Amino acid sequence: MRIVTSDQMKQIEKAAALSGLSYYDMMENAGAAAVQSILRKINTNQKRILVYTGKGNNGGDGFVAARLLCNAGANVKVILVDGEPRTEDAITNINLVRTLNIEVFDLIKDIDKITVLLQNVDIIVDAIYGTGFLGELRQNAKQAAQQINTAIAAVFALDLPSGINADNGELSEDAVFADFTIAFDSLKPAHFVYPAAEHCGVIECADIGIAPQCHDYIDLSFYHITEEQVFTNIPQRPVNSNKGSFGKLLNISSSFGMTGAGRLSVLGAQRVGTGLVTLAAPRSVIAIHAAALTEAVFLPLSENDKGSISKEAIPQIADKLKEASACLIGCGISNNEDTAAVTEFIIKNAKCPLLIDADGINALCRNINVLYEAKAPVVLTPHPAEMARLLGISTAQLLVRKVELGREFAVKYRVVLVLKGANTLIFTPEGTTLVNTTGNSGLAKGGSGDILAGMIAGFMAQGIPAEQSAECGVYLHGKAADLCAARLSKTSMMPSELLEDLCILFLEHGR
Numbered sequence: 001m002r003i004v005t006s007d008q009m010k011q012i013e014k015a016a017a018l019s020g021l022s023y024y025d026m027m028e029n030a031g032a033a034a035v036q037s038i039l040r041k042i043n044t045n046q047k048r049i050l051v052y053t054g055k056g057n058n059g060g061d062g063f064v065a066a067r068l069l070c071n072a073g074a075n076v077k078v079i080l081v082d083g084e085p086r087t088e089d090a091i092t093n094i095n096l097v098r099t100l101n102i103e104v105f106d107l108i109k110d111i112d113k114i115t116v117l118l119q120n121v122d123i124i125v126d127a128i129y130g131t132g133f134l135g136e137l138r139q140n141a142k143q144a145a146q147q148i149n150t151a152i153a154a155v156f157a158l159d160l161p162s163g164i165n166a167d168n169g170e171l172s173e174d175a176v177f178a179d180f181t182i183a184f185d186s187l188k189p190a191h192f193v194y195p196a197a198e199h200c201g202v203i204e205c206a207d208i209g210i211a212p213q214c215h216d217y218i219d220l221s222f223y224h225i226t227e228e229q230v231f232t233n234i235p236q237r238p239v240n241s242n243k244g245s246f247g248k249l250l251n252i253s254s255s256f257g258m259t260g261a262g263r264l265s266v267l268g269a270q271r272v273g274t275g276l277v278t279l280a281a282p283r284s285v286i287a288i289h290a291a292a293l294t295e296a297v298f299l300p301l302s303e304n305d306k307g308s309i310s311k312e313a314i315p316q317i318a319d320k321l322k323e324a325s326a327c328l329i330g331c332g333i334s335n336n337e338d339t340a341a342v343t344e345f346i347i348k349n350a351k352c353p354l355l356i357d358a359d360g361i362n363a364l365c366r367n368i369n370v371l372y373e374a375k376a377p378v379v380l381t382p383h384p385a386e387m388a389r390l391l392g393i394s395t396a397q398l399l400v401r402k403v404e405l406g407r408e409f410a411v412k413y414r415v416v417l418v419l420k421g422a423n424t425l426i427f428t429p430e431g432t433t434l435v436n437t438t439g440n441s442g443l444a445k446g447g448s449g450d451i452l453a454g455m456i457a458g459f460m461a462q463g464i465p466a467e468q469s470a471e472c473g474v475y476l477h478g479k480a481a482d483l484c485a486a487r488l489s490k491t492s493m494m495p496s497e498l499l500e501d502l503c504i505l506f507l508e509h510g511r
């Protein structure tokens, strides 16, 4: 699955044009592919279809679709949202539409007629804007999008629903909601990034005749995580091995009132095959953990009067840190001066890869620049509210610009950033973005994130590089949750139960 930005798409089209496929042919193929997709789903004979078109090439695709749908027996009308088209190929195609006597309406001048047509419409084709759209919809397009969004009709978007920035999924107010989106040649980041992805409905990627070699020189920066890639990152367990072969994870988690977070993070690490997991937790909660975690070992730590780790525990942690092959800090440790001091110490002193989750991230908000002092790779696993806190903005402000903000953050602080949620995004220090499409709303329950943190840290402890560990953890956590939801339902599944399904996945892949 190839994901390209709008600029990269232009380069691909240019390469195709140089190799002999004209822009006009690409537009013809795009419109034809969209019509084929519609015909596979709906018998269009005698159906009333409105094609909303913009003045760029997305509108041109719409004119081609209108002509071919008319040839297929549909009752087609075209609506010009921004007046007459401006690009050469779109102009040629509106002229072909007119030679077929398809009626063409102007959104503003013909508003009364359009209002009547909207009472009885079966299919709407959204060909207002595609990859050329930036910013907010202007007044005309807003009005058109509102008409599309309130009509009772199946909505097919060409390339992208109008009102979405292809490269980062930024949404304009009133962006079109489609039932189906037919992407041309390659998928774009916006097809994956929520909430834009929700506007796309069911997505298909259509071949528009561009030869494979036209994509070769494109330097991709946005990838979809695949199961095949995940299992190439996870080595087979050698026959002649012992627990020392699979790493030692020092997991600094848990506090009074949040022991579950500590427990789930240990289980996550154990279920991905970590050789030895040490849970370092406040002394008073160790007995609770020891009763539930029979395969873990424990480091009882000095604690403060709130039942969380105290600063006094730093020398104890420092000793254990020397032996660890990875360190996880943060699941349920609480957020106070003591836990902040411990987090800062770990960041400055860990020589092994480090994963910072939950309250570890909250602690970082006090002094984010400490990340520059890290000696080893760092992975951060915030949910959107934690990420927003790190950036000092609101969650809403984060969500509308999460691709850019996430990318900038990972590059600036040289960390692997796992921004959790539906379609979790992983940003690398090199500026690459990975998107994960496994997982479901059954994970939207307390404890899911602790399991994920343990899984990623467990892979890191086994020597898998930070970025690949994040990729493996996020994918497998979501895939196991999908299997778990299939047997126990999204509503009832408990995060801890997905660990059983994780076993099935490893079994299927001979691990």
Ligand SMILES: NC(=O)C1=CN([C@@H]2O[C@H](COP(=O)(O)OP(=O)(O)OC[C@H]3O[C@@H](n4cnc5c(N)ncnc54)[C@H](OP(=O)(O)O)[C@@H]3O)[C@@H](O)[C@H]2O)[C@@H](O)CC1
Binding pocket: 013, 023, 024, 026, 027, 028, 030, 054, 055, 056, 057, 058, 059, 060, 061, 087, 128, 129, 130, 131, 132, 133, 134, 135, 136, 137, 138, 141, 158, 159, 160, 184, 208
């Ligand atoms: N290259 C090719 O030959 C091929 C391209 N293909 C197709 O073309 C699409 C890309 O075409 P494109 O580059 O012409 O851009 P497109 O999506 O039509 O939008 C441009 C229009 O949007 C407008 N606009 C922008 N922002 C706006 C805003 N905030 N509010 C309102 N208007 C706004 C902008 O107006 P302007 O700002 O210039 O006034 C301009 O009129 C691509 O997605 C695919 O479908 C295929 O046919 C295969 C061959």
Ligand SMILES: Nc1ncnc2c1ncn2[C@@H]1O[C@H](COP(=O)(O)OP(=O)(O)O)[C@@H](O)[C@H]1O
Binding pocket: 358, 382, 383, 420, 421, 422, 423, 424, 438, 439, 440, 441, 442, 443, 444, 445, 446, 447, 448, 449, 450, 451, 452, 477
């Ligand atoms: N609707 C959803 N679809 C897919 N994954 C989800 C959804 N909601 C939550 N998740 C996943 O569940 C986990 C929740 O993490 P987090 O919010 O930190 O939970 P907690 O801190 O309670 O353990 C993340 O991995 C996130 O990606």
Ligand SMILES: [K+]
Binding pocket: 058, 126, 127, 128, 129, 130, 157, 158, 159, 160, 161, 162
């Ligand atoms: K569109």
